[in-house]
Amino acid sequence: MGKPQRSLTPEQAARQTWMGLLAKSDAAQLAGLVGAQGALPAFDWLRRPEIGGVMVRGRMGGSGAPFNLGEMTVTRCSLRLATGEVGHGYVQGRDKVQAEHAALVDALMQGPRADEVRDTVLDPLEAAQTEIRTARAAKAAATKVDFFTMVRGED
Amino acid sequence: MYVAVKGGERAIDNAHAWLAEERRGDTSVAELTVPQIREQLALAVNRVMTEGSLYDPDLAALAIKQSRGDLIEAIFLIRAYRTTLPRIGHSEPVETDTMACDRRVSATFKDVPGGQVLGPTFDYTHRLLDFKLMAEGELPAAAEGEPRLEPTPHVTSFLNKEGLIQGEEHAEVMPPDLTREPLELPANRALRLQALTRGDEGFILSMAYSTQRGYGNSHAFVGELRIGKVAVEMEVPELGFAIEVGEVELTECETVNKFAGSKVEPPQFTRGYGLTFGQTERKAISMALVDRSLRSKELGVEVSNSPAHDEEFVLYHCDNIQATGFLEHIKLPHYVDFQSEMELVRKMRAEIAEAEAGSSVKEAAE
Structure with missing residues (x-):
């Protein structure tokens, strides 16, 4: 990435990855996977889900200084489980339930159920996102062309 | 001057009720759903997101339905909604060299690493009406090839290695934001790019075309045009590091112009840049040409009286919501x-x- 990333601890890097998966998840798929977790722990809201805008920046010439391109919708919330873990949910779009699910998963990933949640929520989300990405890349690959330059007549 | 009038409430209510009925049209025809618009009129959705300056395909589709397909009215609805959103923050600049490209073509190099990928394009179609679309039918599946999963490098990065193209300064300065501060001139390039990306597609297209026809003469090549998804990262204060908050589809166009050099610059290629939401390549190419045209002063070349060289003319007239607001108010009492x-x-x-x-x-x- 362009900006020199501050070096993250392995825990921070792992959390960065799963929060990214949750942010880009399909709301219905996430709801299904979270719903299949059985009894979910009680929690208190630290910040109820709120819809807002994030100003997306681009770089001039693709690699230069930043400029403001336009906003995107993002929904965020924060909660604390009865067992103490604090979860933050950030998801693209305007789905408050999806943000709540994301925050719950973020909190659960910091507790004793982390391995189970990774297997039953994060891994399926990652597989779905990889499948979509690979399918598009495969269709793009089929449209790859080789142009040949023709020699022009001399007249 | 518009002076407020009173009265007419019942007529206005009735007019709006009739509008709703006309919007629905013949009730024996199935009603359009928002997901249908999002999926099947995606390029209209993309235009509304770009000029409405808000990436949210569902909202853009809703706006198109509500506006009966009047895209400027839809953009107006999105701009109005956008102002009600609390600003959570700003993203890290998106890194388009990491884009998962659906399309990537170069008009300047035929053999580019990563290849020429046409993607789902109207190019090379015959522009004949396809009457098969009037009937419902099964679609043959698109062909698949060996997917390229590694990132595709920018074409200009190859020219850059030879020093033949003007560099881009990789500075981390806070860009101005015209949704927060009114547009003031002279504008720096960051502000111009923000105004151009929100600007009306038709206006930017015509300005770009005028430069090609000789008004502020500059001959641009499309060094690269790419379309695809890019992750959006944002620093989250409560975590102390950046996370991905989503991904957006972008169209990016980099143009290169031959440049004979000036008092301040050696002969080289100069750049124009276009970046827009969704698949909106006409707009991105136009934006790149106009960006290059408005850079004339900083490149030290003679600035003509041509409209596309005139920052004030372009930036103060490119916003279709400002334009239509002022234009349409003259029909009110x-x-x-x-x-x-x-x-x-x-x-x-x-x-x-x-x-x-x-x-x-x-x-x-x-």
């Missing part, structure tokens, strides 16, 4: 205004008539 104009015209006519009468009396006396 201006009775008081017009009454005073009428008084004035009557008075002037009376004065002329009086003067003429006076001089003819004088003539008769002589």
Whole structure:
């Protein structure tokens, strides 16, 4: 990435990855996977889900200084489980339930159920996102062309 | 000047009720759903997101439905909604060299690492109406190839290695934001790019076309055009590091122009840049041409009187919501205004008539 990333601890890097998966998840798929977790722990809201805008920046010439391109919708919330873990949910779009699910998963990933949640929520989300990405890349690959330059007549 | 009027509430309510009925159209025809618009009129959705300056395909589709397909009205709805959103923050600049490209073509190099990938394009179609689309039917599946999963490098990065193209300064300065501060001139390039990306597609297209036809002469090549998804990262204060908050589809166009050099720059290629939401390549190419045109002053080349060289002309007229707001307000009641104009015209006519009468009396006396 362009900006020199501050070096993250392995825990921070792992959390960065799963929060990214949750942010880009399909709301219905996430709801299904979270719903299949059985009894979910009680929690208190630290910040109820709120819809807002994030100003997306681009770089001039693709690699230069930043400029403001336009906003995107993002929904965020924060909660604390009865067992103490604090979860933050950030998801693209305007789905408050999806943000709540994301925050719950973020909190659960910091507790004793982390391995189970990774297997039953994060891994399926990652597989779905990889499948979509690979399918598009495969269709793009089929449209790859080789142009040949023709020699022009001399007249 | 518009002066407020009172009354007409019932007529206005009735007009809006009829509008709703007309929007629905013939009820024996199935009603359009928002997901249908999002999926099947995606390029209209993309335009509304780009010029509405808000990436949210569902909202853009809703706006198109509500506006009966009037895209400028839809953009107006999105802009109005956007102002109600609390600003959570700003993203890290998106890194388009990491884009998962659906399309990537270069008009300047035929053999580019990563290849020429056409993607789902109208190019090379015959522009003949396809009557098969009037009937419902099964679609043959698109062909698949060996997916390229590694990132595709920018074409300009190859020219850059030879030093043949003007560099881009990788500075981390806070860009101005015209949704927060009114547009003031002279604008720096960051502000111009923000205005151009939100600007009306038709206006930017015509400005770009004028540069090609010789008004502010510059001959641009499309060094690269790419379309695909890019992750959006944002620093989250409560975590202390950046996370991905989503991904957006972008169209990016980099143009290169031959440049003979000036007092301040050696001969080289110069750049124009276009970046837009969704698959919106006409707009991105146009934006790149106009960006390059507006850079003339900083490149030290002679600035002509051509519209596309005039920052004030371009930036103050490219926003279709400002333009339509001012233009369409003249159809609203201006009775008081017009009454005073009428008084004035009557008075002037009376004065002329009086003067003429006076001089003819004088003539008769002589």
